[in-house]
Amino acid sequence: MWRSFWRSIDRFSLQHFKYVVDELRRIKVVDMRNRDLVIDLLQSIVEIVTYGDRQDPMIFECFMEYQVLAEFVRVLKISRNSRIEAPLLQYLSIMIQNMDSEQAIYYCFSNEYINSIITHQYEFDAGDLAPYYVSFLRAVSSKINRDTLCLLVKVHGDSVVSFPLYNEALKFANHGEKMIQTAIRALTLNTYNVCDDMVYQFITTPPVSNYFSDLVCRLRHQCFHLDTLLHAKEETSTQERRNELILETDKMVDDLYYLKDILSAGEYRLSRLVTQNLFSLLVFPMLLPLLQLRQIDGSNISAVTSLYIVSRLLQVVGGKSIINAVAGVILYPYMTSSVGDATERNTVVGSWNAKSFLDHLNHLEKMVCSGPESEGAENIESSYLFGYLAEHISSNSQFIGGPLNDVCSERSGMLAYIFADNNQSLLLASLFLLLILAESKDLDYFLASMIGLSGTQNMMSQTRDLSASQVADGSIFVKLMPQILNALLTILASQPSLSLLVQWHTGWFLRKLLIYQENSLSDLNFHLFNTSYELSRERLRKELDGCWFDYIPDTFRSEWPKCKTALEESSQYKDPFFTLELAVCQKRTNGDTTTPSAWQRMVEAVKVFILHFQLKAVISKGDLLEKPQLNMTTGTTADPGKSRAIDISSASFGSDVSLGSGIPCSIAFSNAGIRDVYLIPVARGMTGKLLLTEKHPFRSQRGVVIAIAPLAGLSPKIDKDHPTWLHLRIRELDPRFDSSKARGNHLKMPNHFTDGRWTLGFSNAEASEAARLLILEETHKQRSFVESILAPLLQDDYLGNLSDNQDE
Numbered sequence: 165m166w167r168s169f170w171r172s173i174d175r176f177s178l179q180h181f182k183y184v185v186d187e188l189r190r191i192k193v194v195d196m197r198n199r200d201l202v203i204d205l206l207q208s209i210v211e212i213v214t215y216g217d218r219q220d221p222m223i224f225e226c227f228m229e230y231q232v233l234a235e236f237v238r239v240l241k242i243s244r245n246s247r248i249e250a251p252l253l254q255y256l257s258i259m260i261q262n263m264d265s266e267q268a269i270y271y272c273f274s275n276e277y278i279n280s281i282i283t284h285q286y287e288f289d290a291g292d293l294a295p296y297y298v299s300f301l302r303a304v305s306s307k308i309n310r311d312t313l314c315l316l317v318k319v320h321g322d323s324v325v326s327f328p329l330y331n332e333a334l335k336f337a338n339h340g341e342k343m344i345q346t347a348i349r350a351l352t353l354n355t356y357n358v359c360d361d362m363v364y365q366f367i368t369t370p371p372v373s374n375y376f377s378d379l380v381c382r383l384r385h386q387c388f389h390l391d392t393l394l395h396a397k398e399e400t401s402t403q404e405r406r407n408e409l410i411l412e413t414d415k416m417v418d419d420l421y422y423l424k425d426i427l428s429a430g431e432y433r434l435s436r437l438v439t440q441n442l443f444s445l446l447v448f449p450m451l452l453p454l455l456q457l458r459q460i461d462g463s464n465i466s467a468v469t470s471l472y473i474v475s476r477l478l479q480v481v482g483g484k485s486i487i488n489a490v491a492g493v494i495l496y497p498y499m500t501s502s503v504g505d506a507t508e509r510n511t512v513v514g515s516w517n518a519k520s521f522l523d524h525l526n527h528l529e530k531m532v533c534s535g536p537e538s539e540g541a542e543n544i545e546s547s548y549l550f551g552y553l554a555e556h557i558s559s560n561s562q563f564i565g566g567p568l569n570d571v572c573s574e575r576s577g578m579l580a581y582i583f584a585d586n587n588q589s590l591l592l593a594s595l596f597l598l599l600i601l602a603e604s605k606d607l608d609y610f611l612a613s614m615i616g617l618s619g620t621q622n623m624m625s626q627t628r629d630l631s632a633s634q635v636a637d638g639s640i641f642v643k644l645m646p647q648i649l650n651a652l653l654t655i656l657a658s659q660p661s662l663s664l665l666v667q668w669h670t671g672w673f674l675r676k677l678l679i680y681q682e683n684s685l686s687d688l689n690f691h692l693f694n695t696s697y698e699l700s701r702e703r704l705r706k707e708l709d710g711c712w713f714d715y716i717p718d719t720f721r722s723e724w725p726k727c728k729t730a731l732e733e734s735s736q737y738k739d740p741f742f743t744l745e746l747a748v749c750q751k752r753t754n755g756d757t758t759t760p761s762a763w764q765r766m767v768e769a770v771k772v773f774i775l776h777f778q779l780k781a782v783i784s785k786g787d788l789l790e791k792p793q794l795n796m797t798t799g800t801t802a803d804p805g806k807s808r809a810i811d812i813s814s815a816s817f818g819s820d821v822s823l824g825s826g827i828p829c830s831i832a833f834s835n836a837g838i839r840d841v842y843l844i845p846v847a848r849g850m851t852g853k854l855l856l857t858e859k860h861p862f863r864s865q866r867g868v869v870i871a872i873a874p875l876a877g878l879s880p881k882i883d884k885d886h887p888t889w890l891h892l893r894i895r896e897l898d899p900r901f902d903s904s905k906a907r908g909n910h911l912k913m914p915n916h917f918t919d920g921r922w923t924l925g926f927s928n929a930e931a932s933e934a935a936r937l938l939i940l941e942e943t944h945k946q947r948s949f950v951e952s953i954l955a956p957l958l959q960d961d962y963l964g965n966l967s968d969n970q971d972e
Contacts, residue, residue, distance in 0.1 A: 233277035273315040324366035471593035589746035653692035711877025759895040852946035887929035894920030
């Protein structure tokens with residue numbers, strides 16, 4: 165009897181499963197007194213069913229025979245303020261997620277059990293029930309396919325009249341918690357990727373289809389909020405504003421990727437509806453005021469924000485129809501209303517009104533949407549887009565109906581921003597948008613020929629209505645390339661020099677255009693570039709007198725590959741966030757003399773010089789250089805007479821060194837009082853140290869190193885009131901970097917913010933002056949070595965010498 169009593173129960177057996185189900189059936193009401201018991205029963209059932217689905221078919225047959233899911237529904241209904249819903253939904257989610265057999269999934273979705281659980285009246289205001297409920301919905305959606313989806317919808321005739329899983333999920337689409345939003349989007353995508361015609365008809369018909377317009381309206385609201393942040397009064401620091409912009413743009417990009425995933429489902433009705441909302445609620449309202457196709461009433465987003473949003477949309481969502489529709493609207497000012505007249509093609513439109521715009525759209529629709537390459541859903545979508553734009557223009561009372569005498573000049577539309585005076589962010593943002601269009605493989609050859617950049621020759625050869633020379637003469641960049649290059653080079657050569665951010669992205673654009681221009685510059689532009697190059701070289705030379713000159717060669721080695729990679733980056737993969745940063749970033753003042761600011765200025769000077777040096781290589785050699793040719797061993801000797809200096813230069817804390825020519829002095833440390841020390845400055849190669857040593861207690865000519873400072877940045881100064889005092893500024897021996905990766909092309913600041921100070925006391929003024937001169941002498945040796953390393957790179961004929969060496 166005792167042996168039978170102690171015998172363990174097989175908790176995964178069919179017998180135990182029946183016992184647990186019977187126990188659950190005996191529950192007549194669920195309240196706080198038996199809540200824990202019910203939770204244990206539900207947990208046991210889920211564990212056994214999950215085990216049986218893989219190991220024991222008899223268990224799942226019993227699960228179906230006993231209609232256990234009906235018991236879950238009953239438990240929900242008899243619950244009285246027990247808060248049993250959350251654990252019940254959690255266990256159901258686990259069970260559904262772990263089901264592998266099609267039979268098990270098909271049974272669970274049958275008999276309206278799942279729909280009953282979905283439509284149960286939950287109290288989401290109390291507690292944390294919403295995440296469990298949404299997780300359950302997502303688990304269900306992960307198992308739907310063409311065979312099981314029909315079990316979750318209600319059909320009348322040939323139409324779906326109710327889809328509880330989808331309808332209830334959309335109620336949480338705008339929930340404040342990111343996890344819930346992500347789960348809902350995963351659920352909807354699971355639904356869209358199931359090819360069911362009746363379900364597609366249901367979700368693309370009002371009022372259910374309002375979800376897509378709400379989604380785009382929410383995205384548009386984010387755009388307005390982004391613009392507000394961009395132009396807010398500077399009550400916060402530049403970095404704080406930048407962080408706010410990053411958070412807001414990340415939300416927008418997430419929404420755009422979600423829209424892209426929806427379009428990737430490939431269902432033409434769904435794609436048409438989403439694209440319709442994108443263009444009617446977001447793209448056209450951004451583009452039309454931007455291109456002066458609609459009067460500005462003060463409620464429009466600023467130009468730089470609009471350019472950023474459209475650029476990001478093309479990068480993330482893309483697609484042939486969207487790319488060509490945006491390009492068609494942007495390029496319209498540079499086309500004539502008579503497409504077949506080749507003579508008029510070479511002139512810019514002199515008058516521009518709604519009727520001619522509609523004529524252009526009709527032609528553009530034929531160009532983009534016709535032909536064997538544009539069939540099926542893509543063709544339908546494109547036709548709708550151009551039709552919608554035509555309807556939007558013709559019905560818009562604000563659209564300018566009369567001729568525009570001066571608007572369609574050579575600097576109208578997008579070029580009005582490219583040639584905007586003293587607004588680098590608009591110039592770079594508009595160029596970036598044109599580059600995205602030019603580099604897109606989806607851009608129609610006719611529209612690409614109007615831009616006149618990537619692949620133009622191949623596209624012109626396919627142009628049906630015009631000769632290659634006529635198209636080339638009329639393209640934007642071919643016609644206006646010298647002026648555009650001049651505008652960019654003027655920014656680089658401006659004085660005082662602009663921030664690294666502006667110069668770097670300007671250089672990136674220059675390299676792109678130089679490639680299309682076959683690296684040729686006019687005499688004026690070549691002079692501008694040489695001026696800018698000389699300014700960057702002079703700025704770098706000034707850093708040789710700075711407190712971080714000893715790190716310039718290492719900075720060259722570390723930054724060179726990063727800069728080369730950044731210059732080679734395609735516009736399709738480059739985040740246009742820099743266009744927003746340019747609108748908020750302020751130029752740092754040169755009056756800040758702290759070593760962190762000096763470090764930042766040094767790295768900026770190196771990067772700006774690398775930028776100019778690489779651009780010079782592109783102009784003269786046609787390509788970027790792989791790495792700098794720096795001889796790090798320049799100036800070293802094997803003179804055995806310098807062995808003592810070598811030993812001292814490698815000294816560390818606690819090292820036993822020769823006092824040699826050390827100068828005796830005193831220093832007061834905060835926790836150790838006044839201490840008698842010897843000052844020993846020593847430089848070897850790029851290494852320069854100032855050692856403070858205490859005399860060895862047993863060896864009169866030896867000392868123990870108690871403090872070390874870098875020679876660079878000491879700036880020794882004698883106190884005016886006390887000539888026996890020598891003041892030294894102490895920076896870190898090695899810069900410590902922030903390990904966090906900042907977004908974009910930004911410098912990493914050392915994590916210290918204050919400089920150290922030493923004051924040394926000498927026996928007389930002559931000793932103090934001798935110490936100052938000795939420090940300057942050793943610093944000069946170290947600086948001379950660094951200069952010898954950089955000298956070849958700073959020579960005018962460096963690229964020529966490099967070419968000669970490669971030929972040999």
